[in-house]
Amino acid sequence: MAKSEKEMGMLRDHLAKHQLKLTRQRELILDAFLKQEHITAEEMYHQLAKKDPHLGLATIYRTLNLFCEAGLAQARHFGTQTQYDNISHKGHHDHLICTGCGKIVEFENCEIEKLQEEVATRNGFTITTHRLELYGLCSRCRH
């Protein structure tokens, strides 16, 4: 917990600004959240079941949504679930996905990211995160 001073500070700030309280559960969930790049409420529920078997799923949802409002997390809907991304992690990995065999290749491309920034700026946006997925056939599946 010692190394997450910055994030804990952001949370405290947000709580103070909104007359909210710092609870044992919120500290526990923040602690676990900061160790992840992204996580679902359900995953966190299972992870924390060991440390606090009585921690409710609703509390986790409420807290992760609170983190979003405090600027620590960002919700992203993927498939049927909601992923909560840790904003302090910046390792963007995009994906090449083969629709034939399901193979996934991760890549990073600074030039693309730069162009994304340009598009965003041109439209008055400030990007916090992005998602890029390329679908196609890998060399083996192309026949």
Place this chain on the structure above:
Amino acid sequence: MAKSEKEMGMLRDHLAKHQLKLTRQRELILDAFLKQEHITAEEMYHQLAKKDPHLGLATIYRTLNLFCEAGLAQARHFGTQTQYDNISHKGHHDHLICTGCGKIVEFENCEIEKLQEEVATRNGFTITTHRLELYGLCSRCRH
């Protein structure tokens, strides 16, 4: 319906390849879909209620998913709902999404697409489609 020959052709192709049938409902839904840039199943359900009050919501979901498989549409999860984007009528467009107010700005960027092709080629992939979403705050929500 006369102006959507290309899309109707793509649908016929897909149906033929998979032993599926062309039904009145599928024609009706395609017709309505091609007039939109993106739409949810629920929105389409209400739109088509006038033309066919007995058209079921499940049929709309099934048909929009079929369009995705036929390469006419692309599903995108935003908020709690699924948006079905029309990718064959107006060309592919990517999205800038404000996480504050939900505003969506569509854009197209040839340079980004060219770089995507390069990444794909470098990895032996042939891209058939892609999805690019930039999440952030619009000028108004940034305060």
Place this chain on the structure above:
DNA sequence: ACCTTCTTGAGACGATTTATCAATTTCAAT
């Protein structure tokens, strides 16, 4: 027209997330 197969519509169902509410905890003011 026949016959097989696919599709539809209606509602049941499943998964995910939010709302409800009594009991508990926080925290600032005593």
Place this chain on the structure above:
DNA sequence: ATTGAAATTGATAAATCGTCTCAAGAAGGT
């Protein structure tokens, strides 16, 4: 340290969204 108003929690009910089920109907090849 104690008090007490206000926020939070946990358990569960409820809402939301999308898929599944299945009997009845439609499509399309022969």
